[in-house]
Amino acid sequence: MPKSENFQAAFKRLKALLKEYEKRLVLKTNGAENYYLNTPFTEKYQKELFFGAVQIKKNYVSFYLMPVYMFPELLKDVSHILKKRMQGKSCFNFKTIDDDLLRELAQLTKKSFERLKKEKLI
Numbered sequence: 001m002p003k004s005e006n007f008q009a010a011f012k013r014l015k016a017l018l019k020e021y022e023k024r025l026v027l028k029t030n031g032a033e034n035y036y037l038n039t040p041f042t043e044k045y046q047k048e049l050f051f052g053a054v055q056i057k058k059n060y061v062s063f064y065l066m067p068v069y070m071f072p073e074l075l076k077d078v079s080h081i082l083k084k085r086m087q088g089k090s091c092f093n094f095k096t097i098d099d100d101l102l103r104e105l106a107q108l109t110k111k112s113f114e115r116l117k118k119e120k121l122i
Contacts, residue, residue: 067112
C-alpha cells in the first residue's frame with residue numbers, strides 16, 4: 001500500500017478516537033488531512049482550550065492530545081511502545097497503526113477527557 005494510503009488509513013482510525021468526543025467539544029477543523037477539537041469556553045482560562053487533533057504530515061500522521069501536556073501523570077501507565085511514538089510532550093506520530101496501539105491511545109484519550117471534566121474544563 002502506498003504511503004499516502006497508509007497515512008489516510010491511519011488518519012481515519014485516529015480521527016475516530018477524537019470524533020467520539022465531538023458532541024461535548026468544539027469542532028474547529030474537519031478536513032481531509034486535519035481534524036481539530038477544542039474544549040468549550042472555560043471560565044478558568046477565559047477561552048477555549050486545545051483538546052486534540054489529527055494531521056497528515058509529510059512523513060507521518062500526528063495525533064495531538066493536549067491534556068497529557070497539562071497533566072503529565074496521565075502518561076504514567078502508557079506503554080514504552082506508545083511512548084516511542086511521542087514527539088514532544090503531547091504528540092504521537094504514526095506511519096501505520098495497529099489495533100493494540102489504537103486501543104491504548106483510545107484509553108489515554110478517554111482518561112484525558114475525564115480529567116478535563118474532573119477539572120471542570122469541559
